[in-house]
Amino acid sequence: MDAATFVDHSYFSRDSPAALRRRGRKEPAASRGRRVRSRTVLQRVSQSPEDVQFYTGFTSLEHLLAFWSLIEPATSSLDWPEGSNSCNAAEKNQEDLDSPADLTRLDEFLLFMSYLTSGWSLTELSQHFKTHIATFTRIILTWANFLYGLLGSVRSWMTAAEVKAHLPREFMDFIDTQVVIDCIELHCEAPSPRFHGQDLCPSHQSCCTLSGVVGMAPHGAVMFVSALGGPSASPREIFRQSGIRSLLSSDMAVMADERFQIEDLVPGRVHRLPPGSDSLQNASKGQAALRVHVEDLFSTLRENKVFSGSIPPSVCGSLNQLFTVACLLCNYQRGPLGTPFKQED
Numbered sequence: 001m002d003a004a005t006f007v008d009h010s011y012f013s014r015d016s017p018a019a020l021r022r023r024g025r026k027e028p029a030a031s032r033g034r035r036v037r038s039r040t041v042l043q044r045v046s047q048s049p050e051d052v053q054f055y056t057g058f059t060s061l062e063h064l065l066a067f068w069s070l071i072e073p074a075t076s077s078l079d080w081p082e083g084s085n086s087c088n089a090a091e092k093n094q095e096d097l098d099s100p101a102d103l104t105r106l107d108e109f110l111l112f113m114s115y116l117t118s119g120w121s122l123t124e125l126s127q128h129f130k131t132h133i134a135t136f137t138r139i140i141l142t143w144a145n146f147l148y149g150l151l152g153s154v155r156s157w158m159t160a161a162e163v164k165a166h167l168p169r170e171f172m173d174f175i176d177t178q179v180v181i182d183c184i185e186l187h188c189e190a191p192s193p194r195f196h197g198q199d200l201c202p203s204h205q206s207c208c209t210l211s212g213v214v215g216m217a218p219h220g221a222v223m224f225v226s227a228l229g230g231p232s233a234s235p236r237e238i239f240r241q242s243g244i245r246s247l248l249s250s251d252m253a254v255m256a257d258e259r260f261q262i263e264d265l266v267p268g269r270v271h272r273l274p275p276g277s278d279s280l281q282n283a284s285k286g287q288a289a290l291r292v293h294v295e296d297l298f299s300t301l302r303e304n305k306v307f308s309g310s311i312p313p314s315v316c317g318s319l320n321q322l323f324t325v326a327c328l329l330c331n332y333q334r335g336p337l338g339t340p341f342k343q344e345d
Contacts, residue, residue: 041107041129045114056110057117057304057333067332068106071150075105078146103131103139111136112143116326119305122312137314140322148321151328157223157247170293171218173286174271178252179215179223179244181260182298183235186210186228186323187310207310210319211235213242214327218255220297225327228320235259255294301330 045055046064058064103111114125115136122140126133163178171177188208209231215224226242233241239262248254253269256262263270273294274287302308306326311319 040104041110044129045110055118056113057329059334068109072105074150075146078105078142108139108143111139115140116306116322116329117304119309122314140315141318144318144321144325147325147329151325156221156328156331158217158221160249160252163217166217166219168219168293170286170290174253174255176251176253176269177218177255177271178248180218180255180294180297181213181215181239182256183211183238183259184214184301184307184323184327186212186307186319188316188319189310189312211238212323213238213244214301215244216297220300222301222327222331225324228323236261236265240265300334301327304330
């Protein structure tokens with residue numbers, strides 16, 4: 001992809017995370033009970049600003065379409081898997097359902113975003129958008145891999161100077177903080193998903209919870225997303241295997257809670273987060289403000305419903321891609337666009 005055709009979320013003009021948080025995940029009242037028969041998926045998800053945010057996570061239709069205009073040129077290389085235009089006999093008997101040939105690239109992208117952000121199951125989304133569930137599944141797998149490669153090709157790690165230039169006031173006592181890290185979970189319904197040929201969960205379990213390390217700049221940009229680790233992996237072990245250490249230098253401090261015992265794994269300092277919300281009354285004013293700020297950062301990320309629901313077995317083969325894409329999209333869903341992306345060297 002030519003860097004000139006893809007534009008970055010402006011990390012440096014982001015509003016406060018608290019101001020940009022979504023206000024809940026119930027379906028907008030205007031959508032409840034509505035039989036959606038619009039010609040395109042875009043018309044279906046843009047009946048109101050609340051619909052746009054519910055189905056896509058973008059703060060406005062204008063912002064959604066601006067992002068689409070940036071990635072659309074790259075979709076010319078996006079191919080459906082072999083056999084994607086086929087469906088079984090039961091599906092063929094259903095009326096008024098879309099097939100891959102009936103959907104535009106924008107339709108596919110919006111259906112993928114609806115899966116990530118709405119919190120609805122594949123069955124519910126298939127019925128709501130009148131699309132075969134097999135088609136919906138192929139859309140998720142195709143777009144997860146496509147966006148994983150597209151967004152992952154862009155440099156998201158900021159230099160120490162860039163981070164310090166936009167350091168929130170809550171971090172003024174920790175001015176060397178380069179990245180704030182936390183563990184984010186993804187739940188899979190498959191009893192034994194496999195990564196690198198290894199079973200991660202005991203076969204008797206009906207659901208598996210995997211964790212990954214996400215690193216955010218103090219002002220809220222997602223800078224780093226690790227691969228998912230198995231349910232028995234500790235935050236320290238996931239951090240050790242993540243590769244983030246190669247990005248750190250001695251002048252870059254990491255901020256984390258007590259779960260991350262990583263002092264011997266990083267070249268610089270480790271700043272500990274103040275006590276959690278339950279103990280904030282005993283914290284100083286500055287500590288309380290810092291803790292609230294960090295909780296706002298990660299609550300914004302966790303409001304993505306893919307992190308609170310369960311991934312169906314048909315999609316579990318792309319867990320790492322879904323996890324990474326869901327995290328990186330947070331950099332584009334809530335802020336102004338305009339600064340050219342810098343590709344990885």
